[in-house]
Amino acid sequence: MCLTPKTGRMERMLEIKNLSVLRIERKKSVPILNDINFAVKEGEMFCLVGESGSGKTSLALSIIRLLPKSFKIAYGEILINGKNILGINERSMRNIRGKEISIIFQDPAAYLDPLFTIGTHLQESFHGKMANKKELISLALQEVGLDSEIQTVYPHQLSGGQQQRVMIAMALINKPSIIIADEPTTALDVLTTRQIISLLNAIRLKHSPAMLFITHDLELAMEIGTRIGIMYRGNIVEIFRPGVQKPYHPYSKILLGTIERKNSKLVVGVEKNKFYNEQISQVCVFFDMCDEKEENCKKIIPFIWHNNETGVRCIKSGRNTQV
Amino acid sequence: MRKLLHRLKNHSRLAYFSLWFLLVFYFASFFADILAPYHFDHQFRNKPYHPPTKIHFFDSRGHFHIRPFVYNTVVDDPVFKTYREDHSKIYPLKFFVRGKERKIFFFFKTDRYLFGVDQPAGIFLFGTDNYGRDIFSRLLYGGRISLSISLIGVFISFSLGMITGGIAGYFGGIIDQTLMRLVEILMVFPSFYLMLSLRAMFPLNLSSIQVYLLIVLILSLIGWAGLARIIRGMVLSIKEEDYILAAKSLGLSHWKILLFHIFPNTFSYSITAITISVPGYIIGEAALSLLGLGIQEPYPSWGNILSSTIGNLRVLGDAPWLLLAGIFIFVVLINFNLLGDALRNVLDPKNW
Ligand SMILES: Nc1ncnc2c1ncn2[C@@H]1O[C@H](COP(=O)(O)OP(=O)(O)O)[C@@H](O)[C@H]1O
Ligand SMILES: [Mg+2]
Numbered sequence: 073m074c075l076t077p078k079t080g081r082m083e084r085m086l087e088i089k090n091l092s093v094l095r096i097e098r099k100k101s102v103p104i105l106n107d108i109n110f111a112v113k114e115g116e117m118f119c120l121v122g123e124s125g126s127g128k129t130s131l132a133l134s135i136i137r138l139l140p141k142s143f144k145i146a147y148g149e150i151l152i153n154g155k156n157i158l159g160i161n162e163r164s165m166r167n168i169r170g171k172e173i174s175i176i177f178q179d180p181a182a183y184l185d186p187l188f189t190i191g192t193h194l195q196e197s198f199h200g201k202m203a204n205k206k207e208l209i210s211l212a213l214q215e216v217g218l219d220s221e222i223q224t225v226y227p228h229q230l231s232g233g234q235q236q237r238v239m240i241a242m243a244l245i246n247k248p249s250i251i252i253a254d255e256p257t258t259a260l261d262v263l264t265t266r267q268i269i270s271l272l273n274a275i276r277l278k279h280s281p282a283m284l285f286i287t288h289d290l291e292l293a294m295e296i297g298t299r300i301g302i303m304y305r306g307n308i309v310e311i312f313r314p315g316v317q318k319p320y321h322p323y324s325k326i327l328l329g330t331i332e333r334k335n336s337k338l339v340v341g342v343e344k345n346k347f348y349n350e351q352i353s354q355v356c357v358f359f360d361m362c363d364e365k366e367e368n369c370k371k372i373i374p375f376i377w378h379n380n381e382t383g384v385r386c387i388k389s390g391r392n393t394q395v
Numbered sequence: 396m397r398k399l400l401h402r403l404k405n406h407s408r409l410a411y412f413s414l415w416f417l418l419v420f421y422f423a424s425f426f427a428d429i430l431a432p433y434h435f436d437h438q439f440r441n442k443p444y445h446p447p448t449k450i451h452f453f454d455s456r457g458h459f460h461i462r463p464f465v466y467n468t469v470v471d472d473p474v475f476k477t478y479r480e481d482h483s484k485i486y487p488l489k490f491f492v493r494g495k496e497r498k499i500f501f502f503f504k505t506d507r508y509l510f511g512v513d514q515p516a517g518i519f520l521f522g523t524d525n526y527g528r529d530i531f532s533r534l535l536y537g538g539r540i541s542l543s544i545s546l547i548g549v550f551i552s553f554s555l556g557m558i559t560g561g562i563a564g565y566f567g568g569i570i571d572q573t574l575m576r577l578v579e580i581l582m583v584f585p586s587f588y589l590m591l592s593l594r595a596m597f598p599l600n601l602s603s604i605q606v607y608l609l610i611v612l613i614l615s616l617i618g619w620a621g622l623a624r625i626i627r628g629m630v631l632s633i634k635e636e637d638y639i640l641a642a643k644s645l646g647l648s649h650w651k652i653l654l655f656h657i658f659p660n661t662f663s664y665s666i667t668a669i670t671i672s673v674p675g676y677i678i679g680e681a682a683l684s685l686l687g688l689g690i691q692e693p694y695p696s697w698g699n700i701l702s703s704t705i706g707n708l709r710v711l712g713d714a715p716w717l718l719l720a721g722i723f724i725f726v727v728l729i730n731f732n733l734l735g736d737a738l739r740n741v742l743d744p745k746n747w
Contacts, residue, residue, distance in 0.1 A: 136644055138640060138643050138644060166646045166647075166648060167646060168646070169643070169644055169645065169646035170644065170645040170646035170647075171646060174644065174645075175644045177637065177640075177641060179637065182636070182637035182638065183637045183638050183640070183641040184638055184641070185638040185641075185642070185656055185659075185660070186638070186660075187659050187660060188659075196642070196645060196647065196655075197645045199646065239641075242645070
């Protein structure tokens with residue numbers, strides 16, 4: 073690992089190695105995430121795209137170690153600024169949450185405590201020197217385009233967009249090196265979505281944190297992402313650079329096809345029951361749905377890296393992936 | 396706080412009135428030493444079962460007096476305790492009269508009371524009891540004991556219930572199981588019998604301060620279990636809320652989350668619950684006193700005032716004004732219920 077001279081930080085701020093997560097359900101264990109591998113660098117906007125139930129939120133919660141009790145991290149490493157957080161105790165983890173890594177959730181109305189003013193929320197998220205508190209709070213508010221007066225107001229008195237700006241200000245206030253945004257615009261209207269997206273992008277360009285942007289909207293990801301990871305049933309099936317490469321995996325192609333043809337009818341649907349009852353399958357995850365499957369696909373397919381940054385989980389990888 | 400008051404006022408005028416009524420009443424009991432015309436054990440030996448004193452503006456010759464006055468009374472019929480006014484002399488009502496020295500809360504001495512009349516006449520707003528003691532004064536002094544028992548009792552059960560319910564609900568597992576079994580053991584006993592048997596564990600001849608503390612202890616020990624169960628249930632659901640996850644993601648410790656996010660979110664329920672439970676404590680004290688196990692004479696409490704007045708049905712027929720004391724206590728309790736009901740809505744942030 074190399075240190076970038078400019079900031080002195082590790083270049084790979086978030087790195088996930090061979091992560092597998094299970095859900096324990098009455099003696100049965102259901103795979104939620106399977107063999108996840110990727111790294112997000114400083115200043116990067118890594119977009120994680122997948123339909124609902126594919127495990128995006130579970131991945132985000134694994135990274136801050138706040139998975140529900142029934143979930144178990146079965147295997148793997150999660151490195152934050154080079155430190156494996158799966159090995160540290162809860163107290164040290166608390167020092168990382170909110171400071172080195174912060175998270176913005178999907179539905180801001182539900183994630184703000186209804187009893188407390190915006191000011192209280194911001195003060196609570198602030199971990200730095202008390203002397204700078206007031207100043208940094210109004211600075212953070214200014215940065216997300218909110219008035220300082222908003223501090224006296226209760227969450228329910230704000231619009232969805234304003235609430236999400238507050239969440240962003242809370243995430244920003246300690247200048248974390250990693251920001252995770254889990255579908256931050258899903259609860260918002262189209263226009264507000266645009267504003268929030270450009271705000272997040274501006275923050276990325278200004279502070280260059282490693283950003284993990286989770287969305288179900290591939291079109292949006294293609295527009296803002298520096299890299300895109302496609303998730304399917306708890307697997308990352310492909311990582312590619314939008315604009316540089318075309319996605320190769322059959323599932324990515326189907327997702328992309330639905331955008332290009334503006335065809336709202338998705339060809340694939342996750343058969344949920346089947347997924348639940350299955351142990352880790354002995355064939356390619358996409359086997360049942362794939363149009364291009366072969367006899368060779370009836371085995372566990374490893375993730376094949378093209379280089380350090382992109383790759384695909386498909387046996388026919390490597391052919392014809394350049395634009 | 397001011398906002399809350401405003402909301403309460405907008406939500407329900409009646410409850411707002413209840414709040415002020417109760418505040419005024421607490422204030423009055425607190426300053427009973429100044430406000431009560433007589434000390435609680437001051438006896439008019441020649442005036443037992445005296446009806447409420449009539450306050451006059453016109454004397455027997457029809458002259459108007461700007462200052463209201465009373466007549467002294469003399470026993471008319473010693474068997475049935477009827478009284479007749481002696482019209483020969485008027486006793487004007489005086490404010491800030493001088494009288495026997497009393498200590499306000501054992502510290503400050505005062506010899507002036509808010510109002511009174513010269514001896515041998517008496518002013519009895521609610522009449523007198525069998526010893527010729529002014530019931531109104533005793534109600535004020537008794538309020539001091541009954542209301543403070545209920546407040547301290549509620550405070551103790553609230554803290555116990557909050558802590559056990561909160562810890563059980565938040566941490567779950569074996570801690571939860573242990574605490575809840577303990578609570579259930581307490582809850583299987585009917586509270587009235589539990590109260591009696593707890594009282595029976597202690598000797599009868601305790602000093603009045605010991606009895607006072609004992610009653611507080613017994614009542615709060617009975618009250619906390621139910622609250623703990625309810626709080627636990629609320630914590631179980633609140634801890635799954637998204638804003639708790641968000642608070643955790645900020646790196647807050649368990650204690651901070653419990654203290655600053657989970658407990659406050661139970662308040663809309665628990666504050667309502669304790670407001671409504673205050674009458675239970677007052678009645679619990681009354682029940683013990685009624686059975687002679689509570690605050691002992693001559694110290695007044697609402698319980699033993701009730702037992703010495705409306706507790707005796709035979710007397711009630713001859714002296715119906717004794718009911719006034721009961722009605723008075725009833726009104727105080729009703730006000731707690733009215734206030735509690737309104738608070739349920741006012742404290743819910745969704746109604747703000
Ligand atoms: N609290 C939970 N209890 C049980 N199952 C859950 C819970 N949260 C998520 N899951 C299951 O875990 C899988 C991944 O869910 P999630 O990570 O929320 O996906 P996404 O965020 O992509 O929609 C889904 O199959 C979902 O049903
Ligand atoms: Mg999700």
